[in-house]
Amino acid sequence: MKKVITFFIVLFIGIVNVQATDTLELCEYSEEYKAWLRLSDEEKKETVVPPICKSRKLDMDLLGNNSYAMDYFNLADSGKVTGVRDQKESGACWAFASLASIESNLLMNNIDISFLSPAHLELMTQNSLYTPSFMTFNRDFNVGGNMYLAAAYFLNNWGPIKESDMPFQTIIDLLNVTRTITEEDVTSKEPVASVDNILYLTNDQGICSNNSIDSIKQYIVNYGAIAAGVYFDSNYLDYVKVNDIESGDIEMGPYYYYNGSTLPNHAVAIVGWDDTIDASHFKNKPSRDGAWIVKNSYGSNKVGNEGYFYISYDDTNICTNTVGFYNTSLDINDEAYYYDDLGANTYVEVNNDVSYLANYFVKNSQEIEKLDKVTFASGISGLNYTVYYAKNIEGRLEDWQEIGSGVTTHDGYISVYPDKDIYVDNSYGIIVKFEPSDSVDHVILTAVESTDDDYYANYQITDNASRISFDGNVWQKIVLEIEENEKVDVQLAIRAYTDYYEEDSDEEIIPPQEENPNDEEINSNPEVPNIDDDGTIEVENPNGSLSDIVGDIVPSDTPTEIIENPQTGVISGISIIIVLTIIGVVIYYKKKNKIFKI
Numbered sequence: 001m002k003k004v005i006t007f008f009i010v011l012f013i014g015i016v017n018v019q020a021t022d023t024l025e026l027c028e029y030s031e032e033y034k035a036w037l038r039l040s041d042e043e044k045k046e047t048v049v050p051p052i053c054k055s056r057k058l059d060m061d062l063l064g065n066n067s068y069a070m071d072y073f074n075l076a077d078s079g080k081v082t083g084v085r086d087q088k089e090s091g092a093c094w095a096f097a098s099l100a101s102i103e104s105n106l107l108m109n110n111i112d113i114s115f116l117s118p119a120h121l122e123l124m125t126q127n128s129l130y131t132p133s134f135m136t137f138n139r140d141f142n143v144g145g146n147m148y149l150a151a152a153y154f155l156n157n158w159g160p161i162k163e164s165d166m167p168f169q170t171i172i173d174l175l176n177v178t179r180t181i182t183e184e185d186v187t188s189k190e191p192v193a194s195v196d197n198i199l200y201l202t203n204d205q206g207i208c209s210n211n212s213i214d215s216i217k218q219y220i221v222n223y224g225a226i227a228a229g230v231y232f233d234s235n236y237l238d239y240v241k242v243n244d245i246e247s248g249d250i251e252m253g254p255y256y257y258y259n260g261s262t263l264p265n266h267a268v269a270i271v272g273w274d275d276t277i278d279a280s281h282f283k284n285k286p287s288r289d290g291a292w293i294v295k296n297s298y299g300s301n302k303v304g305n306e307g308y309f310y311i312s313y314d315d316t317n318i319c320t321n322t323v324g325f326y327n328t329s330l331d332i333n334d335e336a337y338y339y340d341d342l343g344a345n346t347y348v349e350v351n352n353d354v355s356y357l358a359n360y361f362v363k364n365s366q367e368i369e370k371l372d373k374v375t376f377a378s379g380i381s382g383l384n385y386t387v388y389y390a391k392n393i394e395g396r397l398e399d400w401q402e403i404g405s406g407v408t409t410h411d412g413y414i415s416v417y418p419d420k421d422i423y424v425d426n427s428y429g430i431i432v433k434f435e436p437s438d439s440v441d442h443v444i445l446t447a448v449e450s451t452d453d454d455y456y457a458n459y460q461i462t463d464n465a466s467r468i469s470f471d472g473n474v475w476q477k478i479v480l481e482i483e484e485n486e487k488v489d490v491q492l493a494i495r496a497y498t499d500y501y502e503e504d505s506d507e508e509i510i511p512p513q514e515e516n517p518n519d520e521e522i523n524s525n526p527e528v529p530n531i532d533d534d535g536t537i538e539v540e541n542p543n544g545s546l547s548d549i550v551g552d553i554v555p556s557d558t559p560t561e562i563i564e565n566p567q568t569g570v571i572s573g574i575s576i577i578i579v580l581t582i583i584g585v586v587i588y589y590k591k592k593n594k595i596f597k598i
Contacts, residue, residue: 029053030202032320036263045143047263050229050321052346053379068217074272074293076308080107081225081271082115084307086299090171091142093267095121096297097227098150099160100269101325104224106193111330113192115163119170123186124158125149137342142175147227147267147323152343154195154325155375155413155495157336161189196327196373196415199226201319207287208319216292217273219324225271225295229264229321230311232256237303238283254304255291257282257312264317268294277310286314327415333372333497337361337430339462340377344493347379348480350434356469358431359494360392363424368501371403371422375415376432377493378408384435387416392427400431407437413493423501430496433472461489468492 032050039047075081082103087093095118103116125137125145139145153159166189173179199219203212219226238253255277272293279286291310300307311318339359357376363369374387386405390397404416467475478490 032263035261039263045140047144047265049144049146049148050263068214068221071275072273073217073221074274075104075220075225076271076293076295080104081269081295082107084295084300085115085118085168085297087118087168087297088172089175090122090168091144092118092122092168092171093297094145094147094227094229095150097267097269098147098323098325100295100297101225101227101323102154102160102193102195102328104269104271105324105326105328108222108224109328111193111328113162113330116160116193117163117166117168119168120159120161120166120186120189121150121153122171123166123181125153142171146229146321148200148343148345150227151198151323151325151413152341155198155336155343156338156341157191157194157332159189159191160193162192165189191332193328193330194332195325196329196375197325198413199322199324199326199410200412201226201322201324201410203319203322207314207316212319212322213273213313216270216319216322219326220270220272223324223326225269226322226324227267228270228292228294228318228323229267230294230315230317231258231260231262231264232266233258236283237309238281254309255281255283255312256304256309256315257284257286258315258317259284259286260316262316264321268296268311270318270322271295271308274310277312279312281310282312286312288313292318323412334367334500335364335369335498336495337364337497338495339465339491340493340495344377348490352470354433354435354470354472356431356433356472356475357492357494358390358397358429358467358469358475359492359496360397360427360429360465360467361424361496363426363428365500369424369498370501371418371424371496372499373415373417373497374403374430374432375413375495375497377413379411381408381410382437383408384437385414386433388431388433389418389422389424390429390431391425392429397429397431424496424498428496430494432494461491463489466490466492466494 030050030053033052036044036047036050082100085096087096099116099118099121103113106113122142122145126139126141126143127137137149139149166185170179170181174181201212201215201219203209208216216226236256236258238255270292273291274293275290277289277291279289290313292313293308294311296303296307296309298307303309337359371389374389376385376387378385384405384407387403388400389403390400392398401420401422403418403420403422406416408414464477466478468478469475478492480488480490
């Protein structure tokens, strides 16, 4: 049953009070997530959290040919996957699988930085040590985890870092209580790679559909290994042979097929497939031939063939929780602007044909910052989008400049690079306009506030940072009513990344206030009304300050006025005249009335 979400907006014009509502629908929970909610607290700690929302449209447009139609493909054959690792007694399989996807994508881009650090990913996403955010992940050290937590970690530019900067032995030492880790040990590390795009691909509980198989194959051919959740129990391998009873060493066969209803408790990296694998190889016979080739994290001598094994296409879980990290590089941005610190956790369906989503940001540094990319969350493929940058002038978004446009290709995060040079103002906004196409439902992937233990995170919303509009003119704070007398706030998953301008660069700087193109289409966009902290919208002659629109996101040491020319710091002639006039008046009255004392 879908829950109905209602926006409450109060519009004040003079003394007239008008209340309006627009109806949205919260996503329908997936069967896997509903089953996870029924687990005990202890069982939840041992189970990978499945996608919260029921799967949407699965087709993707990530490939320009049919090379995925081949019967066999294995990234290991061409050296496009890193070696098999051993998670030992830790529960960090999800970290190993997520990093294996990034490592493989880097290799696909001809970048080899060897292994990345699962220890750092584990430590930065749990609540008993140190997370550099006012929000916290709600998971204990070495207990559970999933690829969605990893996604937030990468997008926040917290990591990944090199294995050599924090070896996995760190985790083993902590498990054995032989080492103390300080906050500085964890938070001082610098990322070595960035992730532009993240694919979330889910399949309704049950065996892989033909559509999901094709989509995963497309991804692997184009972008490398993809992380996936499975339920792993050695009883479902084709055989288990004891090599040495005294040492306990075991050898497990290469064919795995689980057809039960238990949710995933393990994560692996899918590195290829073989459609010709006969169903008879599997212990409990699947209905069809064919299997995924997966890289495990139990070492090279414990499972399958040197750490690799086959998982049948009929496996219950292999296609239900799949995440890929791609378009990776070594370019790390100087500043990252976002509010969904813990990532997006659900989506809403919009009944309107068009919606404008906006996040308001305040410039972090005194440096000259150039907008490098915008990353936003999409809940579905096939949705038209247009991204804009706008100045935030006294609480109003003005001078919209189009950054880029396109059609969403998948559920997850998508990055857009500006097609022009844009230098950010002291306060600015990023706007994403969504329009459905070809009868595709209008879906927005968002971060919904939650302090519920049912999530692996305590989501807290930054007040007045996100807005939504259905016409680009009247903007609303998003407050969702999910049950009677139960309301939650929503944070939009829109991010901006900037780089500092280097003085020795040959690049010509265009001051922000001069970036006022003569393109009538951009300048014709409606202005955004000022919205006060109490939700009121001033339609005419707004005179509120920046703090009226962004509330408590403005740092106490950040000036609320707009810096008109941050590159040069030049004071205008008018300002000088005003100052001299005030001084003259003071001196005049001092001499005439002898009131003021200097």
